[in-house]
């Protein structure tokens with residue numbers, strides 16, 4: 001069963017099981033494909049919502 005999610009930073013779709021990090025932001029769960037994307041999101045979350 002593949003459950004796809006969207007990385008908000010690089011806009012890549014990938015299976016949820018491959019996420020390196022999950023962040024909760026304002027009640028929503030965000031999945032990141034790379035640690036770099038997560039750091040980028042944490043630095044400027046408003047740019048990606």
Ligand SMILES: [Zn+2]
Pocket residue numbers: 007008009010011012032033034037
């Ligand atoms: Zn990404």
